[in-house]
Amino acid sequence: MAADYRIGSLSCFALLLSLLRLTHAFYIPGWSIKSYRDGESIPLFVNKVYSDNTQIQYAFSELPFVCPPSGRQRPGTGLISGSNIALNLGEVLRGDRIMVSDYELEMGTDDEVHYLCSQKVDRAGLKKAQDIVKDGYVAEWIVDNLPGATSFVTVDKSRKYYAAGFKMGYEEASLTTGQPRYFLNNHVTLVIRYHRAPGRDGQSGKKVIVGFEVYAKSVEAENRDVGGLPADLHNPRGLELTMSRNTTVNSTLPRDVDSYVLQQWDGGAEDATLTIPYTYSVYFREEEKLEWGNRWDLYFVNQDESNKIHWLGIINSIVISGLLTAVVAVILARTIHGDIKGYKDGALEDGKLRLAKRIKSIRSPRRSFEKPGFLEQVDSDLTAGADDASSDDELPEEITGWKLVHGDVFRPPPYGPLLAPLVGSGMQLVFMALGLVILSCLGVLNPSFRGGFISVGTALFILAGAFSGYFSSRIYRTFGGSQWRSNAVVTATLFPGLLFLTIFILNLFVWAQASSTAIPLGTLFGLVALWLLIQLPLVYAGGWYGFVRAGAYTHPIKANVIPRQIPPQVWYARPVQAALLAGLVPFAVIFIELFFVFCSLWQDKSGYYYVFGFLAVVSTILILAVMETTVIYVYIQLCAENYNWWWQSFLLGGSSSIYVFAYCAYYYTKHLHITGLASTLLFFAYSFLACACYGLLTGTVGFLTAYAFIRRIYGAVKVD
Structure with missing residues (x-):
């Protein structure tokens, strides 16, 4: 029976055909x-049976107590009773098993x-x-x-x-x-x-x-x-x-x-x-x-009745995002700008002529981007100032906080070869999510396109492998890496490997239950072939271009040879506490809309969630909240003279996934009636995979936002 649902083979030609089959069951409203x-005869198809009390689904035609197909030819339809309908990838993965029935x-x-x-x-x-x-x-x-x-x-x-x-x-x-x-x-x-x-x-x-x-x-x-x-x-x-x-x-x-x-x-x-x-x-x-x-x-x-709640959720998200925007505006427009302005002005006052002369001496049109900038001159003065200054009182009073770590802020992080593939995989998910939201808002992905979300999402994820390899390789080279081929393989394997391994283990449980949710062996081979023959080459090509042609990202300030000692941190600036506090804000933005998404996925298993306009608005506000929260916390961290922001920014951006997973557990206990070990395992495993995708996506957004923010503020005080 599993052979009837195979969607691909190991050959490249069959893989291309499987991508073309993504259009199965698709129509444009008003045209098809x-x-x-x-x-005229109207065919009736039987699909599957499902329940709110379990995650185990069954093919209707395979139930032992229903009428078996007769195999009769259906006049006027060209269909034979008992024949299986070709399915796209999304239909197979969601447990569909569509067959022609004997109902006339x-x-x-x-x-x-x-x-x-x-x-x-x-x-x-x-x-x-x-x-x-x-x-x-x-x-x-x-x-x-x-x-x-x-x-x-x-x-x-x-x-x-x-x-x-x-x-x-x-x-x-x-x-x-x-x-x-x-x-x-x-x-x-x-x-x-x-x-x-x-x-x-x-x-x-x-x-x-x-x-x-x-x-x-x-x-x-x-x-x-x-x-x-x-x-x-x-x-x-x-x-x-x-x-x-x-x-x-x-x-x-x-x-x-x-x-x-x-x-x-x-x-x-x-x-x-x-x-x-x-x-x-x-x-x-x-x-x-x-x-x-x-x-x-x-x-x-019935979902239309909840429009007021959707609007309430959007208003809640806008209020939270507005407050964050105000805080970020204060940081950028007043604090940092005032620090930079006062820093430069203070260099020309009250016995600081030595520092001013050194600044003047390096002001030259021929000065390259890599040569020492203003903050590096300050660092040189601070380290060698004992020869010229009679006391610490002669040092500029403004040399505090984030300005003190300018010589270490671009120092490559520990375990950078792991962070680069994570960011690359996150960019892959960003591209996929953006494409799905746009296609949904345009009506291309609609309920009649059965399995369309999974099918199109898989196609977008695979095609986005080029972006994944590009960003991963550039960041990897920025961290000083040289083995870009190994980095490309890790990038192409890290997240898809975790995803495939988890699904394969879950498949062992649903196979034992004879459930239609079990992925046929042919589909598993097809997914592996898609990874080997399409995804991996695209990541490799993107990695080559990012590492060889584009090269490393340049920084306005060089890192010091000797790392600066980090002082003790206040409790809210420590990594774990900071991540937990920062994750609350994005979760507060989405938790109302999250309830409707969960209802569609876990209670109404038909999956007909359609309010994509609300989802697009909330998703946009979510991304803004993640960016602004990351900027605020990274600025607090730098002011505390902690320059280890690389991993922290990624964790800050993705930390709301912890609360989303906690909400999954709450939803399981309060709203669902799932029984049985297999169903419980499926629920939490799928929830974990969804939260991992969400965490990678938002973590990448947080990382790139913090990177752009730090390059901007330290580049702003570079003397040209």
């Missing part, structure tokens, strides 16, 4: 419209009740069905690229909205024994809502599908005619998932509460079986007010 004439739908033709099949299950199949119902699994079917939905109304009953999927069954407690009883929904009522097709197709009588509703119910196996059709569909008794029982009608109980009392449970026979009959009804209803281009709106009506 499928219209149907009356009587013809445009405009109602079918009050139709027999599908009777499936006989053994004890193992019955246990599986009970577990599916007990864990609250929901099935996803697809018609015309719309997921089957259960309809609801808003709180004020003014609008209808859709919740994707329908329940596989329900649980009740026995009125006599108190034991749980599980009932399987073996009948579905399919309501297809249509609208007149636009343009010439509409003039010729064709229709487009604008809604797909599924209403499931449980119907007993008894009281059926020779064709398998139930005698009563309006008020039936349910089909209980148990092998054998003796029942007596209890006339004193309301029919809709409990139509019989359980007298005897399963007798325990080894070869006992349960026969489950499946039926369905089909109704077509015209929806005059809903156009095809707006047919997804019903899935988002």
Whole structure:
């Protein structure tokens, strides 16, 4: 079965084809419209079942208690029942397994009740069905690229909205024994809502599908005619998932509460079986007010109710960002500018003529960028001032704080060969995230592009390998490195290797559960081939250009030979405390929007998060908050005469990922009902990977911001 879902091979040609398949299931609203004439066959696809109580998903067609495919040819569609639909990378990774079903739908033709099949299950199949119902699994079917939905109304009953999927069954407690009883929904009522097709197709009588509703119910196996059709569909008794029982009608109980009392449970026979009959009804209803281009709106009506909260989150983010901007403005416009101005002016006052003469002597149009600047002259005076000055009182009073560490601020950091690949990987993620947000806001990535986020995100990440290699190599050479080839390999392997290793280990758990979330072996080989044949060469090419052609970043001041001793730091300037305090601010910017993202990912597993405008605004404010927070804390650190800012700036920028992971743990305990070791492991492992991506991205933003800030302030006092 796994071979049906392979998306690539080890050959380069197949890899290129796999990238082209990213466009599968994509449409541009208003253009790629499928219209149907009356009587035309409409294929129904079954996908998977999923639950809020577990992270383990299953392919619907592989459940042992549902109707197996008949293999019949579907007239007018060119499809065969039981055939698998080709999937893109994102669909495979999110656990989709789409297959052509045996349900027969013809445009405009109602079918009050139709027999599908009777499936006989053994004890193992019955246990599986009970577990599916007990864990609250929901099935996803697809018609015309719309997921089957259960309809609801808003709180004020003014609008209808859709919740994707329908329940596989329900649980009740026995009125006599108190034991749980599980009932399987073996009948579905399919309501297809249509609208007149636009343009010439509409003039010729064709229709487009604008809604797909599924209403499931449980119907007993008894009281059926020779064709398998139930005698009563309006008020039936349910089909209980148990092998054998003796029942007596209890006339004193309301029919809709409990139509019989359980007298005897399963007798325990080894070869006992349960026969489950499946039926369905089909109704077509015209929806005059809903156009095809707006047919997804019903899935988002419930989310629209939260727009006020989104705006509240944006206002909260703007207020926080505004306060940070004011602080940064004070630092840049008043403190640093005043320090520099006063520093230069003070050099010409009160017995400082020696220093002024030395400044004048180095003012020459021929002075190169690498020659000593103003701060280096000050450092020379401070170290050799004992020969010329009679006492410490003759030294400039302004030589304090960040000015004292000018000779060490550009000293290469420890473990620089590790920091450079991390920054390179972060730039790769920045490019990917920026591309995804832009494409989402433009509507290119939309809910109809099933698996589009993962597919396009993977493609952008791979193509961004050139940027990753470029930035990593330039920073690596700036730190004094010489083995750029090794640095390129580390950059191309560090983060993708962590990602692949974690997913592979998780796959062992979901494989054991026979879950559709398990990545097929062919897909794993395809991902490795994408890394070896595309990602690695791009990182290597970018690394060569960054190291050989672009070269190291130049600094306005050379580092001293002997490192300066760092004085004891106040508690809030120490690395761990500073990172924890700095991380609170970006987290405060995003935590409201984070709740909606988590709801879409973990509770509404259909994943139809769509408010990308809000997400783009909050993301922009987040980046500004990370930049400003990093500038403030790096300035405090320099004022404390601590020049070890390289790693600290990276940690300051990415420290909010700690709070995001803590919020994941809080969300798990307060909002989710996940049970089982495998599901818990999947949740926290995926959360860790997401926070690692977030931390790398924001850490890189913090590092580059601090680098630009320090180059600016120390370059500003260089005497030309």
